[in-house]
Amino acid sequence: MAEEVILLNFWPSMFGMRTMIALKEKEVKYEHKEEDLLNNKSPLLLESNPIYKKVPVLIHNGKPICESVIQVQYIDEIWSDKNPLLPKDSYQRAQALFWADFIDKKLYVCGRKTWATKGEELEEAKKEFIEILKTLQSELGDKPYFGGDTFGFVDIVLIGFYSWFPAYQKFGNFSVEPECSKLMDWGKRCMERESVATSLPDPERVAGYILQLKKRYGIE
Amino acid sequence: MGETEEVKLLGVWYSPYAIRPKIALRLKSVDYDYFEEDLFGSKSELLLKSNPVHKKVPVLIHNNKPILESLNIVEYIDERWNTSGPSILPSHPHDRAQARFWSAFVDDKWFPALKAAAITKSEEAKEKGMKEVEGGLLQLEEAFVSISKGKPFFGGEAIGFMDICLGSFVGILKAREKLKGEKLLDETKVPSLCKWADQFLSDDTVKNVVPEIDKVAEFLGELEVRAQLISDFKNLRSTFKSNGRVM
Numbered sequence: 001m002a003e004e005v006i007l008l009n010f011w012p013s014m015f016g017m018r019t020m021i022a023l024k025e026k027e028v029k030y031e032h033k034e035e036d037l038l039n040n041k042s043p044l045l046l047e048s049n050p051i052y053k054k055v056p057v058l059i060h061n062g063k064p065i066c067e068s069v070i071q072v073q074y075i076d077e078i079w080s081d082k083n084p085l086l087p088k089d090s091y092q093r094a095q096a097l098f099w100a101d102f103i104d105k106k107l108y109v110c111g112r113k114t115w116a117t118k119g120e121e122l123e124e125a126k127k128e129f130i131e132i133l134k135t136l137q138s139e140l141g142d143k144p145y146f147g148g149d150t151f152g153f154v155d156i157v158l159i160g161f162y163s164w165f166p167a168y169q170k171f172g173n174f175s176v177e178p179e180c181s182k183l184m185d186w187g188k189r190c191m192e193r194e195s196v197a198t199s200l201p202d203p204e205r206v207a208g209y210i211l212q213l214k215k216r217y218g219i220e
Numbered sequence: 221m222g223e224t225e226e227v228k229l230l231g232v233w234y235s236p237y238a239i240r241p242k243i244a245l246r247l248k249s250v251d252y253d254y255f256e257e258d259l260f261g262s263k264s265e266l267l268l269k270s271n272p273v274h275k276k277v278p279v280l281i282h283n284n285k286p287i288l289e290s291l292n293i294v295e296y297i298d299e300r301w302n303t304s305g306p307s308i309l310p311s312h313p314h315d316r317a318q319a320r321f322w323s324a325f326v327d328d329k330w331f332p333a334l335k336a337a338a339i340t341k342s343e344e345a346k347e348k349g350m351k352e353v354e355g356g357l358l359q360l361e362e363a364f365v366s367i368s369k370g371k372p373f374f375g376g377e378a379i380g381f382m383d384i385c386l387g388s389f390v391g392i393l394k395a396r397e398k399l400k401g402e403k404l405l406d407e408t409k410v411p412s413l414c415k416w417a418d419q420f421l422s423d424d425t426v427k428n429v430v431p432e433i434d435k436v437a438e439f440l441g442e443l444e445v446r447a448q449l450i451s452d453f454k455n456l457r458s459t460f461k462s463n464g465r466v467m
Contacts, residue, residue, distance in 0.1 A: 051325060051359060065317045067324055077313035090299040094287045101289055102273065135273065 005030035008045050008057040010037045012209045014108075014160030015068040016056035017199045021156050022072045024195035026079040038216070069100050072156055086153045099139060099146065100157040106132050107161055114172035115210050116219050126174045133176055137183040144189060151193060155186075159196055162187040166203035167210050227252035228281040230267050232259055233431055234439050236388035237290040238278040243384050244294045244308060246425040248301040291323055294384055306378040315367075319374070322363055323385040330356040331389060338396075339447065353404065360386065361410040368412075372419045379423055387420040388430075395436035 007023065007030050009016035023030050035045055035055050048057045048064035058065045058074070065074050076085040087093050110132060113125035136158065140146055146154035165187070169175055177184060190196045214220070229245070229252050231238030245252055257267055257277050270279045270286035280287040280296065287296045298308035309316050333356065337349025367374050367382070374382035394417075396402050407414045420426055 060314070063314055065314070066321055070317050070320045070324070073320070074313050074317045077316065090296050091282070091285055091287065093299070094292050094296045097292045097295070098288050101292070 003029075004059075004061050006033060006059040007031070008033050008035055008042070008048065008055050008059070010035045010055045011201055012206055013055055014164060017160035017163070018068045018156050019056045019058055019071045019075070020199040021159065021195045022075040022085060024199065025083045025085065025151075025156075026075055027082065028075070028079055038212075069104065069157060072153065076153075084152075085156065087147060096147065096153045099136075099154045103136070103154075103157050103161075107158075111161065111164060111168050114168040114174075115214070116217075118220065122172060126172050129168070129172075130174075130176055130179055133180045133183055137180055140183065140186055145186070151190065155190055159187065159190045160200065162190070163200040163203055164206055167207040170207055171210060225250075226281075226283050228255060228266075229253070230255045230257055230264070230270070230279040230281070231277045232257050234436065235277060236392060239388040239391075239430055240290040240384050241278050241280055241293045241297065242429045243379065243387070243425055244297040246429060247308060247379065248297060248305040250297070250301055250304070290388075291320075291327070291381075291385065294381060298381075306375070307380075308375070308384070309381045310375070318367065319381040322360070322367075322374075322382050325356070326360070326386050326389070330360070341451075350402075354409070357404060357410050357413065361413050364416060365412050368416075373416065379420070379425060383416075383420060387417075387426065390417045390420060391430050391433060391436050392440070393417075394433045395440055398433060398437040399440055 005023070005028055007016070007019060009020065009032060011034065020032075033042070033044070035042055037055065041053060044059075045055065045057060046053055048059055049055075049066045052066065054066075056068055056071065058071045060074075060078070065071050072085060086096055107129075110125055110129045113121065114129060117125060143149070145151050146158070165176065165184075191200070227245070227250055229238075229241055231242070231254065233256060242254075255264070255266070257264060259277070263275060266281075267277065267279060268275060270281055271277075271288050274288070276288075278290055278293060280293045282296075282300070287293050294308060310319055330353065333349055333352045337346050337353060340346050340349065364374060368376070371377055373379050374386075379387070390405075393404050396404070405414050405417055421430060
């Protein structure tokens with residue numbers, strides 16, 4: 001049966017990066033369709049994700065799957081013969097899902113505040129951001145990856161943000177390096193993988209995109 | 221196998237999230253010890269130790285290992301006791317993705333909208349919020365019809381993942397109807413969901429797990445009074461602060 005795999009994505013999305021990395025880790029051939037989220041969402045996007053109208057959307061043999069964490073789990077289950085992304089043990093899998101949820105609920109919202117707010121709100125956001133990274137760093141411990149010796153689910157869920165870290169620090173005018181150096185080392189280690197290096201955009205380009213957003217929404 | 225399974229569940233009787241693992245454990249006929257937390261008073265040592273990051277319930281502790289987040293707990297129970305009772309998650313990866321998508325919709329979009337609409341003092345925000353909640357129910361109605369294919373539950377003949385997720389809120393919806401006369405489960409708008417809700421509440425695994433509607437209504441009423449008192453106190457305090465010299 002011919003597999004048809006399409007990914008609707010938008011290059012700065014740290015969520016789309018997850019799905020791209022998962023597909024590449026599994027060596028799945030797919031068609032990448034770039035969406036122009038700022039101006040014009042395609043009919044295919046609106047039809048495949050009518051509830052949220054967001055990227056990424058994975059379309060497998062005509063059937064859409066939405067939400068990046070769900071897509072990574074789906075990819076792991078369908079292409080289960082190589083490079084397992086989630087642990088086999090149910091307890092460890094529950095742990096991995098917990099950290100994915102933590103990253104989704106905390107990091108995105110806080111990260112956004114580092115470039116979209118100012119004054120006291122910004123100061124609070126910077127403090128919270130470093131605390132979140134320190135919590136993740138503590139979970140990583142001395143392991144090379146969150147899953148242990150092999151690159152896996154939690155690494156995939158977090159790594160997209162690594163391309164946004166320089167921009168967060170630039171616009172928020174702060175540095176995570178002294179307190180979170182172990183986590184930054186983890187980021188560099190992940191970047192050595194081809195699936196990651198070819199899925200993450202240049203941090204400079206991300207900074208340019210944020211400037212565009214700030215102009216568009218009148219954020220100083 | 222010889223290994224004694226020690227299963228503990230930390231929860232609070234009124235939390236829809238804590239209801240979920242209870243139903244899952246019932247479906248799998250797993251014995252467990254339940255510990256009621258006092259979230260308004262002080263959290264137990266066991267809770268703080270098992271969930272240091274969020275300090276929230278429910279927490280499942282299986283042979284001393286904590287599992288957190290209600291839907292993660294349900295998936296864990298399904299996998300760990302996979303030879304017992306019905307499968308909670310569907311078997312095909314696409315159906316599983318669909319079940320996870322709709323549960324995330326309920327937890328991340330629909331219920332937060334209901335909570336916000338319930339708490340807000342602004343009539344405009346409340347109206348807008350409730351429209352979003354009603355719209356969400358219409359989307360869930362459509363999803364139910366498509367997924368259940370004429371069977372009683374999202375999971376088919378037996379209760380499944382999505383039933384547990386949305387079902388855990390049915391008590392609150394019915395309690396709000398009693399307390400506020402707000403009819404979200406409206407037969408004229410979401411007929412299939414209304415039938416599903418009644419079927420869910422009368423299922424053997426759910427009866428005696430979901431608290432009585434009257435008790436929930438009373439609790440929600442008390443919460444409202446408490447929230448009002450806190451809000452009044454805060455207003456009073458800021459009035460005195462700004463009119464410093466009056467006091």
